[in-house]
Amino acid sequence: MKIGEYLIQAVQDAGAGHVFGIQGDYVLKFYEMLYNSPLKLINTTDEASAGFAADAYSRIKGFGAVCVTYGVGGLNLVNSIAEAYAELSPVLVISGAPGVMERMEGASLHHKVHDFDFQLKIFSEITIAHAVINDAGTASDEINRVIYAVKKHKKPGYIELPRDMVLVEAEAPHKTFYDDDMRDDKALDECLKEALYMTGKAQRPVIAAGVEIHRYGLEKEVLALIEKSGFPFFSGVLGKSVISEKHPQFIGVYSGGMSSDYVREIISKADCFLLLGPMITDFSTGMFTSDIEVSRSITVNEGMVSISRHTYRNIGMKEFIKRLTAEWERPKPVLDIQWREPFREFIPATGEKISVKRLFECIDGFIGDDDIVVAEAGDAMFGSLDLCIHGSTEYISPAFYASLGFAVPASVGVQMASPGRCAIVLTGDGGFQFNAMMLSVSVKYGLNPIVIVLNNNGYGLFRPLADGGFNDIPDWNYAEIPKVIGSGLGFKVATEIDLVLALDKARKNTSSPTIIDVRIDRNDISDTTKRLLDRLKKRV
């Protein structure tokens, strides 16, 4: 088997059915092979978009891949792969490269910056494992090693494939990669005993379903614990929708002072926190204003459980959650808390100009069971934290790294990973301008994202922090984009009724993108963002 073929097989075995990217002469031979393989090749408009599409795809499928050329291709991926690293997304980067023999000549080849290793060095900062495939004897082992690490650590990996190695016969792997997790059974016993005692005596306990639950695929295990315990549960910003938000025990997304009143009140009164797979960041804590008391917390991450201020190591998250559920004996608590109220049906007021608050209420009613919401960083993301997401992992956003330009490319990845489901893209106009034209790729593949643009003519999030002309952006006619990309519907709306009518038409459009340009007031922002800005002001 040739090295290129081995790599293609390994990517399939790891769970990907698609590969995103753009070709170039250093990767052309491998592209030809990919094109003729069972993997479906999805060309994007630019590599940065390919990275975001692969990231979103990986979040849903548990593994994804992006394939680009050397230098000009690889370096365009740096930001999106950094996002995947920061937010635990298992993406494999495959980059073409000058041939091993070309390297020996040491010449100045196009796309090269200085030495041949510059791209490897850069990617070593943003990937968990990396390899240059320059030896047929170790090629399969190296490919296996990188993919194994990606899947284990839920972080990106990097494989650089010199163009003269694609057709070289690969030797069979010498090594098998065993599960090398360290496990300490006695620590698990002791930790469980303490966790059961602590949860057992709690009067007002809550559970958190964090992002690692999704990344490690433990949704069912956590749901079983939630239901056996009867505890109310919340999610963090990055873990939003890990468990269906229609679940009767769900109380909302919690992020410190940024959260809505009802969830803040429950958390402030809680006396025990069982935090399952959380990721603690500035955003997840509302700029460090969380009321979650460490001394009352059991914090469970992959490999490690902390109770109050002491830590048990070498504990599997899955084993812990399963054992905890199995040994759970505490009766369900009597709940006197107020559950999250479902939003009322949205009835548009005729002629009323749409506000951000009403826009989100409208979207809340619009979201269906099979929709996947993709939110762009900014008010589109913060404002959408209180939307009710129906199914598990039907909300995707860069809620920590927070790069712009994510949402539209991500919707392509989402719709490739989940055929037949609609992607509802919530984006600000600033983020949309990064790569709105990736919608031409949606057109190419017959995808039907519904893009809702919160158009306040600029970087509205920053206006309260520091205003100046730099927060304003060119005023595009977003509704005209379908004329350029050859297909799709476009609407420009300013009133509640027009929004509802446009959404109705969008829902019926099953074969092409819909863009709804929602003109909102320049200074209108969501309540969540307002609360965040109060905190950010102190730091800017």
Place this chain on the structure above:
Amino acid sequence: MKIGEYLIQAVQDAGAGHVFGIQGDYVLKFYEMLYNSPLKLINTTDEASAGFAADAYSRIKGFGAVCVTYGVGGLNLVNSIAEAYAELSPVLVISGAPGVMERMEGASLHHKVHDFDFQLKIFSEITIAHAVINDAGTASDEINRVIYAVKKHKKPGYIELPRDMVLVEAEAPHKTFYDDDMRDDKALDECLKEALYMTGKAQRPVIAAGVEIHRYGLEKEVLALIEKSGFPFFSGVLGKSVISEKHPQFIGVYSGGMSSDYVREIISKADCFLLLGPMITDFSTGMFTSDIEVSRSITVNEGMVSISRHTYRNIGMKEFIKRLTAEWERPKPVLDIQWREPFREFIPATGEKISVKRLFECIDGFIGDDDIVVAEAGDAMFGSLDLCIHGSTEYISPAFYASLGFAVPASVGVQMASPGRCAIVLTGDGGFQFNAMMLSVSVKYGLNPIVIVLNNNGYGLFRPLADGGFNDIPDWNYAEIPKVIGSGLGFKVATEIDLVLALDKARKNTSSPTIIDVRIDRNDISDTTKRLLDRLKKRV
């Protein structure tokens, strides 16, 4: 003076009048300061485009700057700054960052990938000097050091400014940076003597005006030598238009087997090469098919002169060229070579479908004295190598690093650096799709680039190497883009006469962009590219 103010003053002193970029909360305080400074802030649609705009601006002005936020901003710049590094463009990158005090807390702040230094480490691979400004006592020295290195080495530099340092008072610089060039006067004497001897006895000598001549601003010195010597001269791909191509001694761009017949013939017969400031790459040598004999060459780069196979070090390029000119005594050669023929006036054949060859002939006649041609990598670049550029440094392209997405953003940089001059953008459809919408920034600032899209519906350059669906791209209606961005003219042309009519309207449009979508045959490519592909085939 505050550190932020000092930095702004230093950027102005270095020669920039504009700063390109996009803000973010880690750089917001500095943006406010920039916005209220004499520097003009140019917001782009995305950071990658800001990098290209600043790169092109720097190539014209000798210094430029781009300013972005931490992580999501900085990492989007990596590819464009790598290009600036590879192609000797003096761009200063200024990145906001978490505050020094925030770093001490060690928290997970948004946009952070792992440790706080990840961005610095990545930029250390693609910049010649870098600094994190975290100490008021050394801030001005560090700023001076980085800017000095950028201007000296004609490569990018990186300054990371934590947000809590912007308003801190900077101490005055402790150190002055002297010109630290090592100069060896005796080596210069010996080298000159040998160069004068070698050129003196040559029968068929030629001069090359390379890219370093432009970067080090030695156009006048080289022109004086060319005219005193009477030697014919050519340029390399990256140095195209360093000296006006209307000069009677100019014989064209030479790049080995990729070049046109007439220049190849002259070079193959030449018996002495005086190569001034060349950069030797795969493209510049037509994939290593150059007929330039090392044993007959005097190769002059900054700091170093090689004659045949021996090298003199510590020689200033400027001193060498000036002394060589001053001591030149050799009579002008009798030239029996055939000069580059000027293209005939372009007379469109009615109804004739436009070919790539005829397109370039048409453009050759269209280019005016004050136009600056910006070419995107691909056939737009290779095909345009034989265009006659009227003035000095009126042709800009990424002729080594060859990243896509360069031309449109670069045209913004070019027009900011050269007010009142028209930018003629030559791009393929693949490259144009990377960031066509940067034209909305041209609209915002009243710029009038003329964008000529060589539309063969895909990556035409790769089709002869390896064809497959991956070379085809979504078919946009480029002429409709003005409808989205709110201003500009758009034309879709397929015949020679329509092209001429569209160019005529474009020339009269002085206040907004013009897009001319030139529909060419799927497999039509320029002669230069054909010759390149013959060479590339052996490597892919």
